[in-house]
Amino acid sequence: MTNDAPVFAPAMSPKEGAEAATALFREVFEAEPDGVWYAPGRVNIIGEHTDYNGGLALPIALPHRAHLALRRRDDRTVRLVSPQTREKVDVTSLDTIGPKGTPGEVAHWAAYIAGVAWALERDGFEDLPGFDAALVSCVPLGGGLSSSAALECSAAVAIDEVAGLGLAGTPEEPDDAGRARLVTNCVRTENEMAGAPTGGMDQSASLRCREGHALELDCRDGSVAHVPFDLAAEDLALLVIDTKAKHSLDDGQYGARRAACERAAQILGVELLADIAIEDLPQALERLSSTDDADELIKRTRHVVTEIDRTRRLVDLLQDGRPLRGEKLAEAGRLMDASHESLRVDYECTCPELDVAVEAARAAGAHGARMTGGGFGGSAIALVDAKTVHDVAAAVAQAYEREGFNPPAFLDAVPAAPAGRLP
Numbered sequence: 001m002t003n004d005a006p007v008f009a010p011a012m013s014p015k016e017g018a019e020a021a022t023a024l025f026r027e028v029f030e031a032e033p034d035g036v037w038y039a040p041g042r043v044n045i046i047g048e049h050t051d052y053n054g055g056l057a058l059p060i061a062l063p064h065r066a067h068l069a070l071r072r073r074d075d076r077t078v079r080l081v082s083p084q085t086r087e088k089v090d091v092t093s094l095d096t097i098g099p100k101g102t103p104g105e106v107a108h109w110a111a112y113i114a115g116v117a118w119a120l121e122r123d124g125f126e127d128l129p130g131f132d133a134a135l136v137s138c139v140p141l142g143g144g145l146s147s148s149a150a151l152e153c154s155a156a157v158a159i160d161e162v163a164g165l166g167l168a169g170t171p172e173e174p175d176d177a178g179r180a181r182l183v184t185n186c187v188r189t190e191n192e193m194a195g196a197p198t199g200g201m202d203q204s205a206s207l208r209c210r211e212g213h214a215l216e217l218d219c220r221d222g223s224v225a226h227v228p229f230d231l232a233a234e235d236l237a238l239l240v241i242d243t244k245a246k247h248s249l250d251d252g253q254y255g256a257r258r259a260a261c262e263r264a265a266q267i268l269g270v271e272l273l274a275d276i277a278i279e280d281l282p283q284a285l286e287r288l289s290s291t292d293d294a295d296e297l298i299k300r301t302r303h304v305v306t307e308i309d310r311t312r313r314l315v316d317l318l319q320d321g322r323p324l325r326g327e328k329l330a331e332a333g334r335l336m337d338a339s340h341e342s343l344r345v346d347y348e349c350t351c352p353e354l355d356v357a358v359e360a361a362r363a364a365g366a367h368g369a370r371m372t373g374g375g376f377g378g379s380a381i382a383l384v385d386a387k388t389v390h391d392v393a394a395a396v397a398q399a400y401e402r403e404g405f406n407p408p409a410f411l412d413a414v415p416a417a418p419a420g421r422l423p
Contacts, residue, residue, distance in 0.1 A: 006393035009242070009411045011063035012138045014038070018422040021069035025134035028081045028089060033069035033134070034162055039153030039419035040065045041139035042146045042205035043240055043381055044372045045214055045229075046339050047311035049347060051199025053261050054220035054272030055308035058315060059201060060229060060238075060415040061209035066137035066150035067422070068113070072162040073130040078114045082135040094118065094130055100195035109135075112151040115193030117159055119185040128163050140409065143242040144371075144378020148194065149202035152186035153419045156207070161421060168207075171420035179207045179418070180222050197255045198374070211417045216315050220274055227318050229415050234324045237386040238413040241361065241396055243353035244406045245377035253376050257347060261304060264288060264297045273301055278309040303346035310335045310342075333368030333383060340370035340380075349375030353405055357396050364388070364395035381413065 012020065018036040025033045040061040047057030076094040090110040097118050098104030106114050113135070117128050133155070139147040160168045160182065167178030186203040190196050201217060204224070209215045214229040231237055265273050268284055276284050281302065288297045314335045322328055340358050344350040354371045361369040361382035369382040384392050393410045400408055 006390060006397050007407065007409045008393075009064070009140055009409050010138070011411070012065070012067070012136075014422050017065060017067035017136060017138070021067040021134050021136040024081065024083060024086065024136060025069040025071070025132070028086055028134060029071070029079070029132045031071060031132070033071045035158070036067055036069045036422045037154050037158035037161070037420065038065040038067045038422055039150045039157065039206045040209070040416050041150045042202055042209070043238070043379070043413050044201065044205075045238075045381070046307075046314050046336060046370070047201075048307060048339065048343055048372070048375070049257060049349070050274070050304060050308050050311065051201035051217075051219040052197075052258055053304045053308075054274035055304065056311040056315070057201040057217045057219060058214050058227065058311055059205035059209065059217065060214045060413060061205055061418055062139070062145065062411075063414055063416040064139045064145070064411065066135060066139055066147070066154045068133050068135055068154040068158050070131050070133040070158040070162065073132060075130050077130040078117070079132045080110050080113055080135065081133075082109070094121070094128060099192040106193060109151060111193040112148050112189060113155040115189035116152055116155040116186060118193060119188040120159065120165070122188070123181070123185055125163070125165055128159065131159070131162065133158070140242050140411070142246065142377070144373030144375070145240070145242075146202040146206065146373070148190060148196070149186065149206050152189050153182070153203055153206040156182040156186055157419045157421065168420070171417045174208070174418060176208060176224070183207055183222070197258055207419050209415070209418050212415050214318070214415060220272065227315055229318065231324070232386065232414075235386045236324065236329075237384055237389050239361070239366075239382045239384050239389055239392055240372075240411045240413045241357045241380045241382065241393075242409040242411070243351075243357055243377060243379060244408055245351050245353040253349070254374055257300060257349065260293075260296055260300045264301045267291060267297070273304045274308055276301070276305045278305060281305045299346040299348070303342045306342055307339060310339055329367055333366070336368030336370045336383060337362070343371055343375060347375070351375070351377055352403070353377070353400070353408075354380050356399050356403055356405070357408065358382075360396045360399035361392050364392045366392055
């Protein structure tokens with residue numbers, strides 16, 4: 001058994017983020033940025049793989065953010081740098097960039113930033129200016145916490161301001177309709193420029209969440225509601241467990257799940273699987289049983305329809321005005337546990353590291369635990385008593401050591417503010 005304390009990944013304060021991004025910008029570009037913009041990562045409380053099926057999701061924005069110091073240029077050149085690439089600045093042009101698989105393909109992380117300008121131009125904002133930008137992010141990479149969406153959304157609010165598009169408003173007074181439009185362009189960036197067939201939940205969380213609240217997101221029409229989620233007031237905490245298992249959404253597994261859902265919807269004669277009411281699920285599964293790939297389609301459909309129902313039930317529970325304790329807390333935990341089991345058995349998108357993390361957290365006293373994000377690696381979350389955060393983390397770390405896994409990392413998930421400009 002290890003005696004090492006669990007490793008918690010700290011969030012940079014707004015001041016630290018602004019100073020670090022500005023210092024890198026000055027060092028590389030020998031100039032002052034026009035400002036520093038940020039966008040948070042996210043964790044999803046419940047509602048996994050429902051976004052591209054038109055269902056409900058319930059994410060929160062994290063205090064862990066991507067910080068982008070940016071300066072508008074008078075030409076169409078884009079120059080990008082991060083602490084890892086300071087010796088080799090990425091240079092491209094808005095006149096030549098294009099989607100993945102085309103001659104204008106943009107490599108690696110630069111696609112998530114330059115690609116936002118490309119998407120906005122195709123949304124009618126013509127002849128956007130180029131820019132120099134320095135990125136400093138504390139959103140854990142590969143942890144399933146939407147590090148890529150944080151990049152896109154930080155670029156979106158920065159470009160919005162320096163190009164005078166007038167879409168975002170401010171974090172204190174956000175323009176929700178404008179931010180929803182930015183979400184659409186960030187999703188297009190992820191899908192076409194980076195080649196990851198994700199839905200819009202990650203970007204919606206980064207741009208449209210509210211501090212101290214979870215975001216009830218209807219992924220069919222993009223409408224949102226802000227659900228109170230002040231765990232500290234109930235002496236609770238949300239522990240995020242970064243499994244350190246390899247996590248990628250463009251390796252085919254994610255796309256295969258999405259394709260199966262689209263095929264099931266087509267067979268059932270609906271636009272999206274969200275059109276299947278929970279009471280109609282048995283009949284829908286019976287219809288799918290006669291297909292050649294019945295086992296796969298039944299499992300994927302059952303997860304999506306029951307996950308949407310679980311999300312709706314948790315939202316109703318959180319909004320009922322009663323303190324989150326006693327039977328209400330137990331029911332919230334049961335919904336989280338059931339979500340993970342559905343993702344493990346029916347959607348088959350967990351992995352040994354995720355399953356061990358969830359089992360160990362539950363055994364150590366978590367009220368509920370589940371994987372969060374796209375799966376196949378990434379992170380899990382556990383709803384725990386605030387005083388037991390480090391004990392639960394230590395139990396997970398010990399379980400990992402017994403299994404021979406790489407040590408996990410942890411962070412505290414506090415519902416934070418949406419993307420915007422730092423002072």
